Amino acid sequence: MSKFHSTALIFLLFFSFHANSQKKVLSAKSTTENITIDGKINEEVWATESVATDFIMFEPDNGRPISSKKKTEIKVLYDNNAIYIAALLYDDEPDKIKKEITNRDVFGVSDNFSVSINGFNDGQQDFRFFVSSAGVQMDCLAIEDNEDFTWDAIWDSKATITDFGWVVEMKIPYAALRFSNAQKQTWGLNFMREIKRYNQKYTWNRVDTKIGAVIPQAGILEGIENIKTPTRLFFIPYTSTYYQQNDLGSDKTLKAGLDIKYGINDSFTLDAILVPDFGQTKFDNAILNLEPFEQKLDENRPFFTEGTDLFNKGGLFYSRRIGGAPSTEPTIDANEEIITYPSTVNLLNAVKISGRTEKGLGIGLLNAVTKKTYATIRDNDTNETRKEVIEPLTNYNVLVLDQRFNQNSSVSFINTNTTRNGGFRDANVSAALFDLKTKPNTYNLYGDFKYSSINTIEDYDGFKTELNFAKTSGKYRYALSGKYISKNYDINDLGIIFYTNYNSIAANGSYRILNPTNKFNTFKVYQELSLETQNTTGKTQEAYSITQIKSTTLKNNYFELFLRINPFNRYDFYEPREVGRYVYIPKSVLGYVAFVSDQNKPFTYELETSITKFDENQRATYLLNGGVKYRFNDKLSIGHGIQYTRKASDRGWVDQNNTGIIFAERNREIVQNDLTGKYAINNKMTLNLTARYYWSYSENHGFLTLQDNGYLVQNNTYSLNKNRNFNSWNFDLSYSWWFAPGSEISILYRNYALESTRNVQKELSTNFKNVFDSNLTNIFSISLRYFIDYNVVKNKF
The missing domain is CATH 2.60.40.1190 (Immunoglobulin-like)
Structure with a gap:
């Protein structure tokens, strides 16, 4: 390159940065x-x-x-x-x-x-x-x-x-x-x-x-100079009362606790909860889960959602592990049965410290302790009961060090640790991350290396690494990425991961308009290619091409088109529920269309539909979702959404016996209705309604046996009933009044029910009636939280 061209390039890069940095x-x-x-x-x-x-x-x-x-x-x-x-x-x-x-x-x-x-x-x-x-x-x-x-x-x-x-x-x-x-x-x-x-x-x-x-x-x-900031010390005591009633009886509960927020200095804050109470948090959306993985749940507890940006770096922290389901099941004899098995573990206390130094070093520390939890087991011969620990006293820790530099780049170290008392499973995960951007924010190089170590009866460790390069500015943008995850990489004690033991490469590119045209306010076209290969066998785990178009019209209506093509046969290494086995998945094509009307209008609606067609006789998935909302005035609004999914000739695992791994060819339907309403008395006081009804069934019409090559053959001897019919109902009506900064009175009426059976009932009205005829639980609760500033109290005394 000539001296002139080198000088011109340096000048151009400098001018690009300088012009955009005024x-x-x-x-x-x-x-x-x-x-x-x-x-x-x-x-x-x-x-x-x-x-x-x-x-x-x-x-x-x-x-x-x-x-x-x-x-x-x-x-x-x-x-x-x-x-x-x-x-x-x-x-x-x-x-x-x-x-x-x-x-x-x-x-x-x-x-x-x-x-x-x-x-x-x-x-x-x-x-x-x-x-x-x-x-x-x-x-x-x-x-x-x-x-x-x-x-x-x-x-x-x-x-x-x-x-x-x-x-x-x-x-x-x-x-x-x-x-x-x-x-x-x-x-x-x-x-x-x-x-x-x-x-x-x-x-x-x-x-x-x-x-x-x-x-x-x-x-x-x-202009802000010589400020002498007051002590940052806040107490938030709370008290709450609950009345619960169902077919088994009723009970009353009174709780009290304390949240503490302390400013260690102007940059670092300590948050602590003592005797936590999450009784009024949003309900979980229960589903009929036929997948080989657990259902990933949203976090609704304020302590684990507020100010957790540092702890979420690297994707190693899934806070629902803390106070979630027990990690073990009790060992029982043939003459015994489990009569009580708590679905969650009680949280005793939690503390987090987070902040950033003057030189850009972010530090985050989180510690939580959960209670020892027992299952109750009955001897059916003697009618005697015993207790067995299913979750010991457990300590969870997260450490994050995040160094920022150059106004837009960072390097990070994360460690998560789960220590269970006694001879139970312990886990430790560490990660190094880097995120580097050019000064004009036009290019980005980022990646990670993560290492997990599990201490159990048989210790094992694993790792994951990833490298990405992207152009992040202008009308045309692109990204390239590569990833490798080893077989024994496991972060599930304090994180969540489903797929391991594969490597992948991906590339994407996009075009967008930066200013409105005579038809669109926004318009973006996105294209991605990806290939995933299983490490042990070298077989294709995933391969797809994605084309996506998103646009907003001049009338503020939103459109989206999406096309996903899986051009190769691939293999699922998790659905068989046995290490080393896999099942064939045929080629497929998914088409998706979505429309959302102008949200400024009093009446708004949205619609989305998709069809996935597999290269297999009659196998397809159909989805149709819709929603409407009407805003009567600035205070009152109501909305309804419905989601419908039908899976025809779906294939999935149902059992394993001495003849092998059994799959079913089945039809599935999922219907979910959501009703929301809001009445705002003023900007501090509101009434809110949230109701959800979910129904799903899976009806088998033939059984198959999984072969060693991943293909399925007809099984004419298996005859157990593996159908499923599942209903879930949730209803929340709440009143909230923020009567002072940080202080709230909330009143909640909640009822919910679950019904699960092997007998498929295809009438929606009958299912809706059945869920209410099941053990419907009603809860009425009142909660008071009061924010106390230490400086205000100090000045008064």
């Missing part, structure tokens, strides 16, 4: 005046000359300046306790401002304003605070491509509609943020305004969508 700067003004958060902005101290204005559209038409009719002006103050934000959001049609009242962290059909704060200005994590035009708060921890709205901070805000638009006033205590102890603070800062009726978002510092990273494109907040 940052606006806002100066915060110190105040000793008491600021009342009333949405009026009438204190004299707000008369500061430092104003954030000249917003630029983020989407859909990236780069367009905001209209003068939608002028936006932001000011920032600070004292030793908090920062204060005043936002004047002009709108020439204030009567058309969308302002649906929702639950906290639910955006709904409302205009909203947000501030994103990065206390270390490292371009990697934002603390984001939103206020809707109805006064509802939303907040999240954000890393690139992920916003965690399970995180809830304690802060104050007020929104008011005016004759010129609307106004937001916010007070964000330092306790809700993380930053260094430097005398002069320099924070990453951006503001965003969404005008919902146009589905337009504007930011203060321009975010260029050609660049594949949003957080590094923030502006700068300066």
